[in-house]
Amino acid sequence: MKITKEKLLEELNKDLEWEYAAAIQYVQHASTMTGAQYESIQKELLIHSQEEMQHAVMLSDQIDYLGGIPTINVEKREVSRNTLVMLKQDLKGEAYAIDRYKERIAQAEALLEYGLRRILEDILIQEEEHKRDLMTVIES
Numbered sequence: 407m408k409i410t411k412e413k414l415l416e417e418l419n420k421d422l423e424w425e426y427a428a429a430i431q432y433v434q435h436a437s438t439m440t441g442a443q444y445e446s447i448q449k450e451l452l453i454h455s456q457e458e459m460q461h462a463v464m465l466s467d468q469i470d471y472l473g474g475i476p477t478i479n480v481e482k483r484e485v486s487r488n489t490l491v492m493l494k495q496d497l498k499g500e501a502y503a504i505d506r507y508k509e510r511i512a513q514a515e516a517l518l519e520y521g522l523r524r525i526l527e528d529i530l531i532q533e534e535e536h537k538r539d540l541m542t543v544i545e546s
Contacts, residue, residue: 430455432454503533
């Protein structure tokens with residue numbers, strides 16, 4: 407399917423909804439995790455939350471720049487009382503974000519939006535770091 411600017415804006419707004427959701431979910435998970443072995447990842451999740459909000463600001467700025475209106479909607483959040491399940495929920499979210507940003511980078515490139523592409527690449531790098539952080543804890 408050929409990408410249009412309108413479709414790109416729609417997808418960027420969906421990415422923005424997921425960034426809001428990730429930030430909220432990370433705060434909730436960090437606050438409710440139990441177990442001394444998770445102390446370091448709890449602190450890391452709060453950093454992830456702040457980075458997700460930075461991604462939201464970056465996306466909002468780009469949506470506005472491209473003539474769209476940044477959404478205030480928030481995508482689905484996942485909760486659990488089990489710490490390992492929470493971490494797996496977070497990992498699933500990061501894997502989904504990585505896939506979405508790879509697709510969005512290709513779309514930006516197709517529309518010759520090189521500045522947007524660069525910003526999306528920066529976000530992707532951080533999402534990949536988040537995935538590695540989570541995998542390290544889950545696999546240990």
